[in-house]
Amino acid sequence: MSETRLMKGNEALAEAAIRAGCKGYFGYPITPQSEVVEYLAEEGRQRGMVVMQVESELAAINMVYGAAGAGARVMTSSSSPGISLMQEGLSYIACAELPCLIVNVNRGGPGLGTIQPSQGDYFQATKGGGHGDYHLIVLAPASVQEMADFVYDGFDIADKYRNPVMILADGALGQMMEKVVFKEYTPAEHIPPKPWATVGKPPTRERNIITSLFIQPEKMETINIGLQAKYQRVRENEIRYELVEADDAEVLLVAYGLSSRICKKVVELARQQGLPVGLLRPITLYPYPYEILQELSERISSVLVVEMNSGQMVEDVRLGINGKVPVGFYGRMGGVIPSAEEVLHKVIEMFDRVELKHVEEEYHA
Amino acid sequence: MSETRLMKGNEALAEAAIRAGCKGYFGYPITPQSEVVEYLAEEGRQRGMVVMQVESELAAINMVYGAAGAGARVMTSSSSPGISLMQEGLSYIACAELPCLIVNVNRGGPGLGTIQPSQGDYFQATKGGGHGDYHLIVLAPASVQEMADFVYDGFDIADKYRNPVMILADGALGQMMEKVVFKEYTPAEHIPPKPWATVGKPPTRERNIITSLFIQPEKMETINIGLQAKYQRVRENEIRYELVEADDAEVLLVAYGLSSRICKKVVELARQQGLPVGLLRPITLYPYPYEILQELSERISSVLVVEMNSGQMVEDVRLGINGKVPVGFYGRMGGVIPSAEEVLHKVIEMFDRVELKHVEEEYHA
Amino acid sequence: MASVRGTVKINIQTCKGCELCVEACPQESLKLSKEINAIGYHYAVLVQDNCTGCVNCALVCPDAVITVYRSIKKGGKRELKEPIATITHVSRDIKVSIDTLSQSQQSIGRVDI
Amino acid sequence: MASVRGTVKINIQTCKGCELCVEACPQESLKLSKEINAIGYHYAVLVQDNCTGCVNCALVCPDAVITVYRSIKKGGKRELKEPIATITHVSRDIKVSIDTLSQSQQSIGRVDI
C-alpha cells in the first residue's frame, strides 16, 4: 500500500486517519483545516468511516468522548477558536482516560484573529487549557509526511496510555503540499483490546463505566495520582526530538513545527557563513525534552528560541536550561511567519556580542 | 459605609461587586460558587443591578463581552468546568480589550471531578487556557477580606488596562466565613470614561467597533504587539506579593491563596521549633513576581512550593529562581487540602538533609 | 380476618419514609412508623392485612424498597390463604409530623456538583 | 425617443456585474458591458432610454451601486424631459458569457475565517 503522493498536510492527515483505522470523525468546519472534514466526507465515508459534520466543536468533542468510550478509534480536528471550545471536553476525556486524537491546525489569535499560521496555542496544548491537572500528549509535525505519520503514532500512543493525543500543527502545515508516503499499517495489529469500553455489558462481566466524577476528594486524589503516574511513564518513554548539527553548536536554536523548518534553513545559512549553529526540534511538546536541553547546556554558549508567538515554549526551554546559559527569544505573532533571514540576523547578533550573558526577549516591532 | 460583617467568601465577593458599581452579572450556577449568583439575585437586583442566570457559561461570557463592550462594569463567576467553557470567549475579550471581572472558585479536577477546593486551574488562568497570545491579570485572594477587596481592585485594574481580570479563588475561600470590612468606595470616582464603548454613535464621532478580527497577519501582529506592550506595563506596575518572615529564612515557602494560609501556619509552627522558614505569597499570579524570587534566591538555601495541584506554579517559581537554589514541591490534588503538619514535616526533612541540592517533586501517595 | 390476597415486603433499612406509598395505597394498608431506621427515616410499614397486592405502592416507591406478593392462583382461581402480613415495630401512633420528617430528610439527598 | 421618466447612475467602478439588476429591470434597460472594470467585472450599463425610475434595479443591487432619478413632478404632474441616460463603454454585443463571468467572480468574495 505504500505509495508516494503529493498532498496538502490536511489531506495527508485525513488519508492517514482512514488508513490508521479511525472509525469515527466528528468535527466542525474552520479555516485552515476544513480540508480534513471535506476529505473525510468524501474518502472516509466511501471507505466506511463514520464522518459527521456536527453543530459545533462542543458537540464534536463530546461525540468523541462518547465514541471513544464505546471503544472506537476516533478523532476530531479544528483550529484555535474551535479548540478553545473543546477545553471542558478535553479535561473530561483526559480524566476519563479515553484514547482519541485531537488535531489543532493553529492559526493566529487571540480572538477571531486571522487564519494565518501561528504557534500561539502552545500553552493551551501543553499546559492544559482546560481545568485541573491533566495533560494531552502533544505531537508537533514539521512536514506533510509527519502530518500523516503522527496520525498513526498519535492513535497508537493514545491507545497505549488511554490518553488523548493532540497533533499541534499550524495553518501552513495544513495548507502546504509535499510528498508523502503512506506506510504499511494494519490497524488490527495496533489497536489493543478495550475491555473497559461501554459496548453493552455481557452477563460475564461487571458493567463498564466511563466517568470523571469522584466526589470524595480522597478518591479524586487517587485518580489524580494515577494520572500523574501515567504522565511519568509517558515522560519516561515517549519523549521525541530531533537534533540538527547540534554536536559542535555554540548557539542552539530551539523551534518546533513550521518554525523548526525555518530554523533548519537558518542553520544552513549560518553554517555557510561558518557560524556553529545547531537546532533542537522538540517533536513531543508534552512530554517535553528537558533532559537533552540540560545535556546540551553543558556544551553550548547560548540558546535562541524561535516561535510564531510571543514566547511560550521559551518557558519550557528556560526550565530545561535552568539558568546554565542565556536563553533568547525571537518571535512573530498573529499569523506572521519569521523569515530565515531575520532569524539569521538575530543569530549573528548573538555571535557578535562579546557578552552573551543575557539576551533579552524581543518582539518584532 | 464601612462596617464589619461575617460572611462567606462568595457572599463578600458578591457584596463587593454591588458596591464597586458592577452593573451587570451574567452567570450559571455551579458549586462551590453558586452563592455569588444567589446573593446577587436577591441583593444585587434590589440594588439596581442587572443579574442574569443564563443558559450556560458560554452564553454568560459572551454576554459579558457584549455588556463590557457597551461600557458597563460587568462580571461573571463560575468554577473549573464552567471556566473551561469560557475559554474561547476569554480569548475574544482579551483581544478586543474589554475590561471585566471573571471569578473562578476553583474546584478539584480534571473532568467533573469533585467540588472540593483546588488550585488545579493555575495554568489555565495564568498561561491562557484559550487560544493565542493573551493574558488575564490574575489576582489570588487568601481571605474573605481579599475576596471582597480584590473585586474593587480587579475592576479598577481591568478598566485601567482594558483587560479582563480573573479572581482565582478556591472552594474553601468561597465557602468559609471571616470578618470582612467593606471599604469606602465611590464607583463614579473609579470608573473611567469609556469613549470606545458601543453605546450608539452620535454624529460627532466615528462609529465604535469592538472586534478581535484582523484578517491580515501584519495587522494582527500589530494588535499583538500592542497587547504585549500592555502586558509589559502590567508587569511593571501591578505585581503584588506578600512576604512573611522571609528576611532571615533559609527555607522559603511559596504558596498562594488557601495554601498560603496553610503555609503561614507552617511558618508559625516552624519558627516555634526554631527553624528559619519564611513565606512568599504571590498575590498577582499574572503578572508573576519573578524578581523578588530572584532577589531572595541570593539569600535562601532552598524553596518549597506548596500547591493544591500536581505542580503548576512551581514552574513559575523555577523560572524565577533560575537554577540558583533547589526548588521542591509539595502538592495535594483533586480537592484534598494539605495540612500544616504534613507541610511542616516536609520542611523539617529539608533542614535535615545535609545536601539540599535537589529536592524532588513528590505527590502524596 | 378479611381475605388476604396479597402482601408487601418493605426493606425498612433503606426506606426513606417519603410516604408516597402510603398515599398510593387504595387499601390504606400502609403507614409510616414512629421509629426511625439507621439512616434516620420513619419507614413505611403494613398496618392492615387488607393488601390486595395491587402493586401501586411498589410502582410509586422511589427507592424500590417494596416487593409485592399475591396469593398463587391455581387452576385459574386465586387460592386464599391465611393472613401473612406482619406489622412490625409499630407500637403507638403511626403517623409522624411533617416537621420532624422534613428534618430527617436533610441527612440524605442531592450531591452538589 | 420615448418619454423618459427616469434614469439611473451606476458606479461602474464598484459594480460586480452580478446581473441581478438586469434581471430586475422591467424595461430591459440594463445590460452588462463587454469591458471589465478595474476590479475585473463586466459592469451594468443603461442600454435603453426607457427607464421609468422604478427603483427595482437599485433595490436588488447587492452592492448599492445604483442611484435612481426621476423627472421632477411639478404641480402634481411629471414633467417629461429629454433623454438623459448615456450608454457608455458599450460598443459591440453586450451580454457576456457566464463562463468568463464566473471566472472573474473568483477574484473577490468571501473571507475564510
Next chain:
Amino acid sequence: MTHEILFAGFGGQGVLSMGQTLAYAAMTEEKEVSWMPSYGPEMRGGTANCIVIVSNKPISSPIISKFDAVVALNQPSVDKFEKAVKPNGVLIYDSGSVFILPSRTDITVVPVASEFEALKLGNVRVRNMVMLGAFLSVCQVVNVPSVMKGLSEVLPQRYHHLLAVNQQALERGEDLIIEAATPLV
C-alpha cells in the same frame, strides 16, 4: 489566645449554624474569627462539620486538623474526630446519640444530653444551642450575651420569635455543666 474548635454531626442537626453563632459572637467581641464548613457530598449519610477559629491575632490557616475542642452530635463524629483533639483538649458529645464512648484519657470528655434537654424545652432543634451552652461553660471562648447577639444574626428574621427558646437552651447547656460538675467536687 487562639481557640480551634470543630463542630460535627448529621446535616440537619444544626452543626453549621452552631459554629456560625459562635463565630458571630466572637466577632461581636472584636476577636479574629474564621468559620470553615465541610461542604459538598451530603450524600454520604449526611455528615457535616465546621471548623471555627477564634483568636486575638490574625488567623493563619482556616483549615486545621487538631483542635482544642471538638463538639460532636453523633456517633460517626466521635469516632472520626476523637483523635483530632489536642492533648489536654476537650471532647463534648451528645450522650443520647453516642454509645461507643471515647476512650482517650489525655483529654477532657464531656457528655451532654443535649437532645434530651432540647426535647424538654419543647423543640428538638435547639439541641445545638444546648450543646453550645455546654461548650461555652467548659471553654469560655465568648460570653453568652455575645452569643445571643450572634444568634440574632444567624437566624433569619422570620425565625426571630425563636430567639427566646434558643436563649433558654444556651443557658440550660451552661447549667448542665455546672450540675454535672457539682458531684465531682
Next chain:
Amino acid sequence: MTHEILFAGFGGQGVLSMGQTLAYAAMTEEKEVSWMPSYGPEMRGGTANCIVIVSNKPISSPIISKFDAVVALNQPSVDKFEKAVKPNGVLIYDSGSVFILPSRTDITVVPVASEFEALKLGNVRVRNMVMLGAFLSVCQVVNVPSVMKGLSEVLPQRYHHLLAVNQQALERGEDLIIEAATPLV
C-alpha cells in the same frame, strides 16, 4: 540543486495550479518538493500566490522570501515581488497585464504574452500553462513530459479532455522563449 520559485497573480488565473503542476512534475522526477500557497484573505482584490521549491535534497523551510524565479501574472505581483528575485534570478511576467515594467538590471526579465497566446489557443484559462512552458524553457527545472504527468494529477478527471490544449499551451510557452531569444542572438 534547489529551485525556489514563486507564482503570483489574481485568484482565478490559475497560479496555484500552475505551482501544483510543477510540484507534481518534480515529484514524478523523484525530486524533493514543497508547494506552499498563500491562503486566506481572498477579499484583498483576490491576489494569490504559491511558493514551489524543487530540490534534490530535503527541503528545510517551505516558506522563503527570496526566489530564483518569480512568475507574475498581473501588475500587483510584479510590483510586489520584483525585489524578491535573487540577484541573477529570473522574473517572468505576462506582458499583456503589466504596464509598469520591472526595473532591476541584475536579473533576467522575461515578458510573455501568455494571455494573448492562450486566447489564440481558444481558451484563456490555459494562460498559466503558457506561462509555465515559458518558465521551463528558461529555467529547466523539470521536463515537459513530467509536467504533463503532473497535469493529469492536478486536473480533476472531468477536465481530462482539456489535457491536449494544456499540452499545446505548454509547448507554445516553450516556443515563445525560443522565438523571443532568436532576435537577441
Next chain:
Amino acid sequence: MPETFPLDHLECVWEKPDTLTETRFHYCPGCGHGVVHKILMEAVKELGIQGDTIGVAPVGCSVFAYHYMDVDMQEAAHGRAAAVATGIKRVLPEKYVYSYQGDGDLAAIGTAETIHAANRGENILVIFINNAIYGMTGGQMAPTSIIGMKTSTTPEGREIATQGFPFKITELIAMLPGAYYVTRQSVHTPNAVRSFKKAVLKAFQAQKEKRGYCLIEVVSNCPSGWKLTPVDANKWMEENMFPVYPIGDLKVEGKLGERMFTQVTKN
C-alpha cells in the same frame, strides 16, 4: 424480617428488577428520579436488552445514575449527553443507547446538542426529567421553572419580563421531523408509572426498528428544591406544573398529536 412471610404460598408480583444494582439511591426522599430509574431498568430487563444497552448519565442529581443502573454507562459533561449518546450510537448502531437528563442539563446548557440530535433523527432515547429546578446545585431557577416560582435565584418568583417564559423544549422537539416519538409523562401515581413504562417500551421498540429520535419528558418533583414534603410536592406538581406541561403524547410514530395543535392554537 424475611422470615415473617411464608413466601411459598405467594407469588412475587413486583420486585426490584435485577437490572438495578444493590446500591441505595442517594436521592432525597420521594424524589422522582428513583421511580424513573426503577421503571427504566424494569423495561430494560423485560426487553432482555441489558447486554445491548448503553446509558448516558448527565450532570445533575442523576449524575450517579451509573451507580444504580446495571448497564454499561458513560457520564457526560453538563448538557452534552445527547452528543455523547450520538457518539456512542454512531459507532455502535446496533446497540440501544439512551441518555438521562435533567431540565438544566437538557434544556439550558444542552439546548443545542439536544435539538440537533433530534433534528438529525439520532436513533436514541432521551429521558428528560423536568422538575423545573436545578436540584443538584441547590435549587436555582431552571429554564422550565414556572412563572412565579420561587427558587434560590428567583427569590421573588420567576418573572417573565427578565427571566422569560418556562421553556417548553419538548414541544419544540416534537416539531422536528427527526423526532419519531415524543411524549410527556409523570411518575407520581401508580397509573402514571404504568403509562411511563409503556412509553419506555415503545421508545426502545422504535429504536430497535431504527425509527429515529425518541424523547420522554417526565414532569417530576424535587421535594428538596421546592421545600415541600414529597406528598405535597406531588400535589403542587399536579396543580401548578401540569397546566404548563400537560401530560400526554406529543408525537407518535412520527405524527404530531392533537395536543400539539392545541399548543399552537393557545400560543
Next chain:
Amino acid sequence: MPETFPLDHLECVWEKPDTLTETRFHYCPGCGHGVVHKILMEAVKELGIQGDTIGVAPVGCSVFAYHYMDVDMQEAAHGRAAAVATGIKRVLPEKYVYSYQGDGDLAAIGTAETIHAANRGENILVIFINNAIYGMTGGQMAPTSIIGMKTSTTPEGREIATQGFPFKITELIAMLPGAYYVTRQSVHTPNAVRSFKKAVLKAFQAQKEKRGYCLIEVVSNCPSGWKLTPVDANKWMEENMFPVYPIGDLKVEGKLGERMFTQVTKN
C-alpha cells in the same frame, strides 16, 4: 460619468443610504448579504436611529458587517451574537440592538443562545441570513442545507439518514412565547426587498415598544457556495429553497399566523 446626467431636472428617488460607509462590500457578486445590509441601514436611516443603534456582527461571510454599517458595532464569537446582543441590551435597554447572523452561526453553533434569547423575549432584532450553506469557510453543509444539496461536506448530497433534516429553526422560534414577531423574507426581487424593508421597520418599531424578540429570516443565495451565477442562484433558490422555507410571516404581534398551522399539519 456624473457629468453625463443633467441632475437638476431630476429628483433622486433611490440612493445608497449614508448609514452605509463608503467601503466596498467584500461579498461575491450577487450575494444577498449586500442587499440585506443596504436595506437594514436604509431602515435605520429612515427611522433616524443611527445614533441609538448597536449592531452585532457574526462569524460568517458577514463578519465584516461593521466595515459597512455606520453604527456602533460588536463582532461576536461564532454563534454567540444573540448572547452578545443580550449583554448589550440589558445594560442599555433604551438603545436599539440587532444581531446579524448566518445559518451556521445562528442555527448550528449558536442554537442555544438563539433559542434562549427568543425564549426570554429579549427585546432585540435578529436578522438571520439563511443561504443553506457555510459561505465563509468554503461551502460546507449548513443545518439548513436542503435534502440532496451538494456541498463540500456532502459531496453526494445531504441525506436524511446520516445528516438529518433541514433545520427550520424559525418555525421553532415562532413557537416560543417570548418571540413577538417572526417572519421569513427574501431579497431576490424588488418586491421581496420592499417586503423585507417593511419587516425591518416593523421589528424596530416593536423593539421601541419593548415587545420582545423579533426574528427576520432572509432566505438568501450564495452563488459561490452553490457554484451558480447570481441569476441562476436566485432561480435555484426559488425552486428549491422556497418549498422548504416558505416566505411569509410566522408570527405577528405575538400571534402565530396561518402558516404555522399549515407547518404543523404538514409535519
